[in-house]
Amino acid sequence: MQERARDVGPWSLEKLAYLKDYLVEFAKVSQSTRAATYLDLCAGPGQDRNRDNYAEIIDGSPLIALSNYPKIQRYIFIEQEPRNVESLRETIRERGYQQIRTLQVIPGDCNLVIDEALAAIPSYAPSFAFVDPAGLEIKWQTIQKIATVPGRRRRIEQFVLFPLDMALIRFFLHEGDISDVWGSQVIQRIDELMPDKFRWRWIFKERQSGSLSSTETRRRLAYLYYRGFYLLGYKHVLQPKLVVRPDGHPLYLLLFATDHEPGMRIMDYVLHVKPRLDKPIPLFRVESFEFGDEDTWYGPAGEPIELPGS
Numbered sequence: 001m002q003e004r005a006r007d008v009g010p011w012s013l014e015k016l017a018y019l020k021d022y023l024v025e026f027a028k029v030s031q032s033t034r035a036a037t038y039l040d041l042c043a044g045p046g047q048d049r050n051r052d053n054y055a056e057i058i059d060g061s062p063l064i065a066l067s068n069y070p071k072i073q074r075y076i077f078i079e080q081e082p083r084n085v086e087s088l089r090e091t092i093r094e095r096g097y098q099q100i101r102t103l104q105v106i107p108g109d110c111n112l113v114i115d116e117a118l119a120a121i122p123s124y125a126p127s128f129a130f131v132d133p134a135g136l137e138i139k140w141q142t143i144q145k146i147a148t149v150p151g152r153r154r155r156i157e158q159f160v161l162f163p164l165d166m167a168l169i170r171f172f173l174h175e176g177d178i179s180d181v182w183g184s185q186v187i188q189r190i191d192e193l194m195p196d197k198f199r200w201r202w203i204f205k206e207r208q209s210g211s212l213s214s215t216e217t218r219r220r221l222a223y224l225y226y227r228g229f230y231l232l233g234y235k236h237v238l239q240p241k242l243v244v245r246p247d248g249h250p251l252y253l254l255l256f257a258t259d260h261e262p263g264m265r266i267m268d269y270v271l272h273v274k275p276r277l278d279k280p281i282p283l284f285r286v287e288s289f290e291f292g293d294e295d296t297w298y299g300p301a302g303e304p305i306e307l308p309g310s
């Protein structure tokens with residue numbers, strides 16, 4: 001049998017535990033519409049294996065979502081890697097889910113096939129998108145398309161991994177030019193990842209000049225991303241949850257944006273309140289990313305800011 005599961009750190013189990021807890025409640029509150037939709041932009045092969053314990057193979061995000069069928073009615077899984085697409089399809093067959101006529105696997109880059117995916121979602125369907133990249137892959141334009149589908153009563157809600165420490169911050173050199181060291185395509189990817197092209201550069205320059213601490217640099221980058229969801233028009237954007245390794249090293253932030261107040265309350269409970277002691281996952285240290293409504297350094301909403309020294 002082909003090796004199908006993807007090796008993951010134990011922190012991925014934490015992320016999937018949040019997804020699972022939320023989707024159970026999302027399914028309950030949405031079931032009466034008979035149209036609830038789950039969209040996965042980075043679906044993976046269907047199963048994950050804990051790299052700290054090879055015997056532990058768990059369902060990945062698509063299978064977690066499918067366990068809520070038929071309360072959640074429609075499934076759209078996007079995956080770029082052909083081997084993962086094949087594994088995902090095999091796992092779906094094995095579990096008997098291929099019978100679901102409203103299940104669709106779309107192979108390809110989610111940034112390119114997103115329009116096709118969004119066109120398949122009925123405008124009246126309560127809809128949830130899980131955006132779970134491994135690095136800088138997700139373009140803000142894709143997040144924006146999901147948030148601004150015309151003719152919808154309620155925006156598609158989004159649960160998004162922002163790869164702050166596991167990817168973005170690694171490119172923030174203490175000195176020198178990012179493009180000299182990493183190549184100009186990295187700049188372009190960061191430009192595409194972030195809600196605007198200006199503020200992250202400003203933060204980068206301030207960091208290099210020594211006027212921002214590492215913590216303040218990270219907090220500001222997180223704030224830019226978080227603020228981006230408000231600018232897209234979401235009514236509720238939760239304070240981000242920072243996921244860290246068991247040794248305390250920070251990895252990524254989880255953000256949730258929705259127009260649906262009950263959804264906001266449920267995810268707030270899942271991410272920030274519910275005790276995790278019942279879960280077979282290590283206890284993680286939680287760092288708070290508390291933001292106010294306004295940050296004085298941010299500048300006028302949506303406006304390019306003046307870059308120091310530019």
Ligand SMILES: C[S@@+](CC[C@H](N)C(=O)[O-])C[C@H]1O[C@@H](n2cnc3c(N)ncnc32)[C@H](O)[C@@H]1O
Nearest residue numbers: 042043044060061079080081109110132133137
């Ligand atoms: C962190 S894994 C996601 C795992 C999955 N959500 C799970 O629970 O097992 C990221 C996945 O996204 C896929 N991927 C990366 N870039 C992508 C893109 N632009 N479009 C679609 N899939 C992508 C990778 O091949 C990988 O399978």
